[in-house]
Amino acid sequence: MAYVISDECISCGACEAACPVSAISAGDDKYVIDADTCIECGACEGECPVGAPHAE
Template sequence: MAYKITDACISCGACEAECPVNAISAGDDKYVIDADTCIDCGACAGVCPVDAPVAE
């Protein structure tokens, strides 16, 4: 089960830098996670200052 980024995202980029499989990229108004690439490790959730990444 992949993570997704909620509307709480402030586009700081901390999650993108932490992702070990490069599943996170900048979207139009927030970062997005490619569900097919995400390995559900939770690294992104651990560094997000606003708890935007959540398990789907």
């Protein structure tokens, strides 16, 4: 299962700070997850105030 960040992202950076492998970075209009780096731990999902990161 790959993790993605939905359009609900408010670019607060909470997910990036929570990621233990630095797989999340700021994109043009929202944060993005590098699927090759992501270890699918779900840490980002629990920190996001709007639930933007999710398993797909």
